[in-house]
Amino acid sequence: MSRRARRVPAGGALRRFLLLVVVVALLAGAWAWQRQRGFADGALDGIKAGSSLVVARGDSLDAVLRKLRDAGVDTGERLQWQLLARELDAAGRLQVGEYALDAGTTPRALLLAMRDGKVLRRNFTIVEGWNIRDLRRALAKVPELRQEAAGLDDAALMRALGQPGQHPEGRFLPETYAWVRGDTDLDVLRRAHAAMAKALAAAWEARAKDLPLRSPDEALTLASIVEKETGIAEERPAIAGVFVRRLHTGMRLQTDPTVIYGMGAAYAGNIRRSDLTTDTPYNTYTRAGLPPTPIAMPGEAALRAATRPAPGDALYFVAVGDGSGRHVFSASLDAHNAAVRAYVQRYRAQQREAAPK
Structure with missing residues (x-):
């Protein structure tokens, strides 16, 4: 009896010790x-607004951490990055590219982005009405x-884009295009060219019957004129209708706008009467029909307007002149001349009001 009594405390102490070890281990693990x-x-500390991280070919995790530190980011302990990379299956799988570093970026988010190649995508917007220059x-x-x-003239540019002999004007669809580090200006232009070819083909396929246009290229040229004549979307079919009836x-x-385009660098912001009578291939006052090429980059709305113009009998239009950008449409020259006189009167009145007192 006395021998067993002496063993119980020893066994209990061992169990208590082992339990303590387990508890300490659990607490330490937790x-x-x-x-x-x-x-x-x-969130990583030290990220500057608008900054990014570039992962080059062959960069290891250590190289990435050095780049972060060089950029002023507090990366913390290397072991923590290694453990996290192993947990996320990102170790050895960092993809080449540029990655956004925004305020609030965490190590987990950054490693996942580099593992999955979620590179920073930037945008470039081609504005409706821009010309190739x-x-x-x-x-x-x-x-x-x-x-x-930069070193290519227009002809060489189109050859580089795989379009030898094609005039570049009007051939790039106004839209916003995403690009990533490593892309070139030619990459963006290729996407914009392909987008315009697709949009033009769709507009031509859906064109109205009996258009005085012989090809999609002529539709593109007319659309570019419509684009430059008005910034009011709902007016574009009416503007196109006037030009289609004139062609008919x-x-x-x-x-x-065609005259201005033909003037090139000589255009200084004002068009004079002498400019309207000076013949160029783009002067639609001195030459009949469409100009030889588009004069700007038309958007999809202008393409649709050129191929499906609004019906009507108007052959003339002139700006209202009230700052709205809208136009007055007329079926006869007398009505048009009256609208022009009203525009001139309104313009002169505005000039008098704006003059210094």
């Missing part, structure tokens, strides 16, 4: 787990976009 979760899902200037101002078109009857289009 603390480590919580610490790792806090690291994984806590406007487009090329805008592309050249995007420093992150690799520039390959053999009247000259007499549209100022």
